[in-house]
Amino acid sequence: MKSFFIGNLEIKLPVIQGGMGVGVSLSGLASAVANEGGIGVISCAGLGLLYRQPASDYLSDCIWGLKEEIRKAKEKTKGVVGINIMVALTNFADMVRTSIAEKADVIFAGAGLPLDLPSFLKSDSITKLVPIVSSSRAAKIICDKWFANYNYLPDAIVVEGPKAGGHLGFKTNQLEDANYALEQIVPEVVEVAQTYKEHKNIPVIAAGGIHSGQDIYRFIEMGASGVQMGTIFVTTDECDASLTFKNVFIDSKKEDIKIINSPVGMPGRAIDGLFIRKVESGSETPKSCPYHCIRTCDYSKSPYCIILALYNAAKGNMEKGYAFAGVNAHLAKKIISVKETIASLKAEFLLAKQPVL
Numbered sequence: 001m002k003s004f005f006i007g008n009l010e011i012k013l014p015v016i017q018g019g020m021g022v023g024v025s026l027s028g029l030a031s032a033v034a035n036e037g038g039i040g041v042i043s044c045a046g047l048g049l050l051y052r053q054p055a056s057d058y059l060s061d062c063i064w065g066l067k068e069e070i071r072k073a074k075e076k077t078k079g080v081v082g083i084n085i086m087v088a089l090t091n092f093a094d095m096v097r098t099s100i101a102e103k104a105d106v107i108f109a110g111a112g113l114p115l116d117l118p119s120f121l122k123s124d125s126i127t128k129l130v131p132i133v134s135s136s137r138a139a140k141i142i143c144d145k146w147f148a149n150y151n152y153l154p155d156a157i158v159v160e161g162p163k164a165g166g167h168l169g170f171k172t173n174q175l176e177d178a179n180y181a182l183e184q185i186v187p188e189v190v191e192v193a194q195t196y197k198e199h200k201n202i203p204v205i206a207a208g209g210i211h212s213g214q215d216i217y218r219f220i221e222m223g224a225s226g227v228q229m230g231t232i233f234v235t236t237d238e239c240d241a242s243l244t245f246k247n248v249f250i251d252s253k254k255e256d257i258k259i260i261n262s263p264v265g266m267p268g269r270a271i272d273g274l275f276i277r278k279v280e281s282g283s284e285t286p287k288s289c290p291y292h293c294i295r296t297c298d299y300s301k302s303p304y305c306i307i308l309a310l311y312n313a314a315k316g317n318m319e320k321g322y323a324f325a326g327v328n329a330h331l332a333k334k335i336i337s338v339k340e341t342i343a344s345l346k347a348e349f350l351l352a353k354q355p356v357l
Contacts, residue, residue: 001216001349003037004203004225007128007155009080009105011226013037013342015216016158016205018230019084019108020166020324021045022307023314024241025233027072027081032238032338034079041082041108042069044095049311059091063098070102080105082130086167087112088264096120100127108132108158111167111266113142118150128155132207134162134169134180136188143196153200158228159189163209165231165326167266172259175267182208183222190223211328213348231326232345236338244316248273248323249332257329260322263302271323275313279303 003012017033019025021043030040044066048058051065066083073081083099085092088111096117099107103126109117110132117129131154133139139157146152161182162168162175174180186206193202203225210216210227219227233239235246252271260276262268270276282303313321323329 001346002220005201006106006130006203009128011037011039011080014220014226015039015342015345016082016108016207016226016228017041017233018164018207018228019043019045019082020230020234021084022047022310023050024239024245025084025230026050026240027069027076028240029233029236029238029338030081031073031076031079032236033233033342034073034077034081036338036342037079038342039080039082039106040073040077041084042066042073043084044069044099045084045086045089046307046311049307059094062091063094066095066098067102070099070104082106082108084108084110086110087114093120100125103127106130106155110158110160110169111264113138115142115145116149118146118152121152130154130156130158130205132158132160133189134160135185136192138169139189139192143192143202147196147199153196154202155200156203156205156225157189157193158205158207159185160228161185161206161208163269163327164207165269165329166324167262167264167268170267172267175259182206182210182219186219186222186224209327211326211331213345213350214352216345217349217352231329232332232341233338234323234325234329235332235335236341237335238338241314242316243335244318245314245323246335248313248318249325249329250334252325252330252332254330257325257327263304263306268324269327271325271329273322274319275304275309275322 015038019041025043030042033040047065048061051061083104085095106128108130131142162170190204205226206219206224207228216227256272309321
């Protein structure tokens with residue numbers, strides 16, 4: 001596997017660990033992946049639930065929690081650590097400002113178009129800015145807006161296809177449509193990135209349903225500089241979620257991976273379970289909304305509070321939550337270390353490179 005650069009940062013292993021909230025990818029997992037040469041990613045979603053301070057409030061707890069996670073990660077690794085920030089978060093600006101002030105290496109911004117992201121940079125900022133898109137059209141809009149308004153272009157672009165876990169940037173009827181497959185949209189986004197090559201080298205990172213070294217080889221051959229992988233890192237020793245949460249993946253079957261309607265107004269891919277079935281039967285309803293965490297969520301019309309559901313699941317309370325997961329979650333067989341996971345990916349990649357005799 002060849003290294004690539006995001007700005008002046010050399011990414012020695014072309015693997016970005018996907019940001020997974022709430023409490024699934026924190027400093028523990030992120031630092032372990034960074035120590036292997038990839039980019040470890042902390043998800044800032046719901047950090048205010050994990051870092052509750054006496055006589056405080058959710059939004060300020062989120063800021064404190066993010067500072068603590070960045071600090072912990074820096075203590076554990078000298079590698080590259082990024083922060084995943086959803087544009088749809090009501091505290092998006094706070095999370096971006098905090099990440100930049102704490103000198104996070106990279107911000108990955110998805111679940112919406114981060115059209116004003118460069119406006120947060122200061123003259124001495126070192127943080128690289130990487131939008132997550134689901135189409136070449138979105139990639140071009142962001143590049144054009146950033147260049148026109150801020151004389152800035154993305155330091156890389158993640159293109160996430162419909163096989164990803166969690167919230168998906170597609171309509172339900174597009175998820176199985178070959179026109180929206182990752183294999184279709186990666187070359188299109190690479191083409192968009194190439195149109196700006198006189199101004200900046202913009203590496204493209206493929207994401208969504210990538211599970212093996214063979215997958216990595218395939219997308220790099222299509223023009224991607226690297227890949228983003230989330231689900232495969234859930235069943236590692238270093239993943240910050242509970243053992244119960246990890247075992248949901250190990251015990252899952254292919255037919256358990258399903259598309260659900262999220263309260264945030266997007267389809268999502270998750271592992272079926274008791275909580276999802278209760279929601280579908282209409283027996284699960286939120287009584288109030290103390291967090292107001294996502295702009296697009298109307299709790300009065302929502303069947304449940306998504307941030308609490310994800311938090312409960314990560315803590316192991318599967319009766320009150322569920323696990324978001326990529327399409328290949330059922331392939332997990334046992335819990336191993338991040339080092340073993342990376343070694344397996346490297347071996348598969350080398351095998352895929354061998355010429356067919």
